Amino acid sequence: MVNFSVKVLFEEGIHARPAAQLVQTCQTATSQIVMYKEGKKANPQSIMGILALGISKNDELTFEVDGADEQEMAEKLKRFFSEVN
Numbered sequence: 001m002v003n004f005s006v007k008v009l010f011e012e013g014i015h016a017r018p019a020a021q022l023v024q025t026c027q028t029a030t031s032q033i034v035m036y037k038e039g040k041k042a043n044p045q046s047i048m049g050i051l052a053l054g055i056s057k058n059d060e061l062t063f064e065v066d067g068a069d070e071q072e073m074a075e076k077l078k079r080f081f082s083e084v085n
Helices: 016-027 047-052 070-083
Strands: 002-007 032-037 040-042 060-066
Touching: 002 070, 016 047, 016 070, 040 047, 060 070
Parallel strands: none
Antiparallel strands: 002 060, 032 040, 032 060
């Protein structure tokens, strides 16, 4: 299992467009992925789950990735949060 945190740098937080991009990134995983914000958890393969967290700029998200491709998915997710503006 891989655990890591990221800071949301998107100017408008995570709204529909970046949420859809995050879902696309996570749908390629064979691993189980769970994301947390302030104790609330969501499945990042569900756009509704992501949007329900109400993620704003500078929020910190924690991810748990568990499975065969956990390292690869952790790197993809870290890259997603560092590259998208």
